[in-house]
Amino acid sequence: MSNAAEVLKNKKLRITPARVHVLDIFIREAAALTHAEIEKLLIDDFDRVTLYRTLTSFLENGLIHKVPDESGIQRFAYCNHEHHEHSGAHSHTHVHFFCMQCSKTTCLDDILIPAIKLPEGFVQDESVFLVKGLCRKCSKNKAE
Amino acid sequence: MSNAAEVLKNKKLRITPARVHVLDIFIREAAALTHAEIEKLLIDDFDRVTLYRTLTSFLENGLIHKVPDESGIQRFAYCNHEHHEHSGAHSHTHVHFFCMQCSKTTCLDDILIPAIKLPEGFVQDESVFLVKGLCRKCSKNKAE
DNA sequence: GCATAAAATGCAATTGAGTTGCAATTGGCT
DNA sequence: AGCCAATTGCAACTCAATTGCATTTTATGC
Known part of the structure; x- marks a missing residue:
């Protein structure tokens, strides 16, 4: 059984071609992907709606x-559990990075969102931290 | 001359009904608004396209x-210059807050985005920090 | 291995945000 | 008042995302 199928089984999700292929792509690619990007990476042709529903299902199951994503398009990335395992419930409290050169968005799994002090009366739940700039690869290319 | 007209004049923007009305709304409302929200708040009926172009113009002129906004819709808020005046160039480096109860997004002008240490090779430019939770008003209501 | 119910998929149609080109109008100026 | 450039309105379009419904497929028990 493929790695992807194994993951689906653990989550008690039905193992379907669409899900296995999409999950494979997420595991393979290290970056955050949009619906359209995944669609291009898929070899087999699935209906757009199926892909939307697959993403929703993956999202609900963590x-x-x-x-x-500042452009307003939804982006998704595979949850790297290695970094969060110890905390029990899965959390997405890491910083995300958008490269203005290559337009790739990556998870900085090791960098947690710093705590901030809110004004009196505000109650904090989750938060989102996106840093824009140049990724390792692009800043290196620029220096040469 | 209205406050809004004054602001437009200082920015060397033409004073048109659409701009004055939209700017008035931004000054009046303390929250971050979407295109659709502004459209509803406008008394006079302007074309959707005009509103989009007005927003673009305001954005370009600071x-x-x-x-x-996590939902992927563009939101805009009036720039509160009191807090940034001293820094010369206008900056938007403050934290934004989304209330999960009333769905309003507000600028926490006084709370700046904390600096973080990126991995080796990453070069930082701008960043976005959005905190979700309960605003003052909603957390107060809940406590009662 | 096969029947079955529930879940997943494909298709068609629809919504909603945002953009573009172009003609008509209007604001700031002398 | 009159000019020119900027702004507006209209029509048409793109793209992301959603919904209802009929069909197919999966997991499971026999």
């Missing part, structure tokens, strides 16, 4: 997480 | 700034 396989992927939403990634902030 | 009258409003983009506010992060």
Whole structure:
């Protein structure tokens, strides 16, 4: 059984071609992907709606997480559990990085969102931290 | 001359009914607004396109700034210059707050985005920090 | 291995945000 | 008042995302 199928089984999700293929892509690609990007990466042709529903299902089951994107398009990335395992409930409290050169969005799994002090009366729940700039690869290319 | 007209004049923008009305709304409302919300708040009926172009113009001239929104819709808020005046160039480096109860997004002008240490090789430019939770008003109501 | 119910998929149609080109109008100026 | 450039309105379009419904597929028990 493929790695993806294994993950689906653990989550008690039905193992379907669409899900296995999409999950494979998420595991393979290290970046945060949009619906359209995944669609292009898929070899087999699935209906757009199926892909939307697959993403929703993965989201609900904690396989992927939403990634902030300023352009207004939804982005999703595979949840790297290695970094969060110890905390019990899965959390997405890491910083995300958008490269203005190559337009890739990546999870900085090791960098947690710093705590801030809100004004009196505000109660904090989740938060989103997106940093824009140049990724390792692009800043290196620029220096040469 | 109205407050809004004054602001437009200082920015060397033409004073048109659409601009004055939209700017009035931004000054009046303390929250970050979407295109659709502004459209509802407008008494006079302007074309959707006019509103989009008005927002673009205000954005380019630093009258409003983009506010992060997880749902993927663009939000804009009036730039409160009191807090940034001293820094010369206008900056939008404050934290934004989304209330999960009343769905309003507000600028926490006084709370600046904390600096973080990126991994080796990453170069930082701008960043976006959105905190979700309960605003003052809603957390107060809940406590009663 | 096969029947079955529930879940997943495909298709068609729809909504809503945002954009573009172009003609008509209006604001700021002398 | 009159000019020109900026602004507006209209029509048409793109793209992301959603919904209802009929069909197919999956997991499971026999």
